[in-house]
Amino acid sequence: MLLLIERSLGVQLVATGPSRRPRPDKKKSFINREIPNPSPSLLSATPSYLLTGHQVENAEAKMREAENDTHDGKRKCETLWPIFKIAHQKSRYIFDLYHRRKEISKELYEFCLDQGYADRNLIAKWKKPGYERLCCLRCMQPRDHNFATTCVCRVPKHLREEKVIECVHCGCRGCASGD
Numbered sequence: 001m002l003l004l005i006e007r008s009l010g011v012q013l014v015a016t017g018p019s020r021r022p023r024p025d026k027k028k029s030f031i032n033r034e035i036p037n038p039s040p041s042l043l044s045a046t047p048s049y050l051l052t053g054h055q056v057e058n059a060e061a062k063m064r065e066a067e068n069d070t071h072d073g074k075r076k077c078e079t080l081w082p083i084f085k086i087a088h089q090k091s092r093y094i095f096d097l098y099h100r101r102k103e104i105s106k107e108l109y110e111f112c113l114d115q116g117y118a119d120r121n122l123i124a125k126w127k128k129p130g131y132e133r134l135c136c137l138r139c140m141q142p143r144d145h146n147f148a149t150t151c152v153c154r155v156p157k158h159l160r161e162e163k164v165i166e167c168v169h170c171g172c173r174g175c176a177s178g179d
Helices: 047-068 077-100 106-114 120-126
Strands: 002-006 011-015
Touching: 047 077, 077 106, 077 120
Parallel strands: none
Antiparallel strands: 002 011
16 A cells, blocks of 8 residues: 655655554645645735735834833833733724724634734624723733722723823723723
8 A cells, every 4th residue: 555645845655554554744645735824925915915914014113112112210010001002003903904894804814813913812802892992901800900890991981080090001091981
């Protein structure tokens, strides 16, 4: 019995006995080969990628600048605020392109989520009622706050004692849906 195994340079014949089964190779045979995820170079030719490509690249450059920015004169919690803001903007942009404007395909949307261009968990919360304007996931986790409640930025503006507030985690000034 002969088994054909695909190699990167060609096809190789492997002899196997009738009683032995061939060991599964790390590479799939040509019969049951899986289709790989599309690479960014393949997607760059599609018109829908042009909508996301430039914005995501600009956000990545801003993210690098924010990570390398000096922390002089800032509180410890304030150093991460620009990073949270840029991550939120990237996720919101991709969310709006797919769910609101419907300008990108499902494949490109899933590719962006799989590659980490957008936060899958944050987008899942945006789909639920009451969380449409959520700034980050830490603001809704009770374990990160005093008295096991949510963040002060989740309180609607008309119910706040102080009119101007900033979230300690991400610098948000209000992400309640009723604002």
